[in-house]
Amino acid sequence: FPPTRTGSLSIPRSWFGGKQWYQRRVRGKNFVWTVSNQRSDPTINVTPGAAREGVYLLKCSDSVVTIHGTCARITFEQCNNCEVVYDSVLSSVEFIKSNGCKSTCNHQARGAMTHVLDSSVGCSVKLSTGVIAGRVFTARSKNSSIFVYNADIQLWENYPLPDDLEDGHQISHKFSTREKRVETSDVSREGPSGYIVY
DSSP: OOOOOEEEETTTOOOOTTTTTTEEETTTTTTEEESSSSBSSSSSSEOSSTTTTTEEEEEEEEEEEEEEEEEEEEEEESSSSEEEEEEEEEEEEEESOOBBBEEEEETTOOOEEEEEEEOSSSSSHHHHHHGTEEEEEEBBBOOEEEEEEETTTEEEEEEEOBBOOOTTEEEEEETTTTTTEEEEEETTTTTTTTTOOO
């Protein structure tokens, strides 16, 4: 059903597949924009009506979602080869059981401080300059990477993350601007103070 309050969602070339393609749900006291079952659509646009609203992508593939303004959280679940381009996120970007997805922030100073990759393969995160100290948490994921912008050569540099396929693990990754590498710690066993450098 169309949203009845502020904010908007535009999918000009929707693939419906006989299923509900988007809705605006209430979760607790907040709204969540849900986009589901989209195929090969690079023109999906979401404009949250308030910063407390989240965006949830479910079972989409080969699509690009552009989020205008600020939202609370972005979640991919069971998506394949999708990209989200956003202006600002207050909390986190999450990849759950997704393959080949990536997130990009339009503004170098407003990216998400936390990214979560859970049971995902081949996902990548572009860390904004303003949140270079942010963390990426992985669990049961592989072939993941983070991209950090190098102003000297004006290119994004790729830093692969170690695979984490063991159940019960939660790995924290943080980019070291001094060492120009990713510092990794097993927070499920050692706590955040015990860093292992890869």
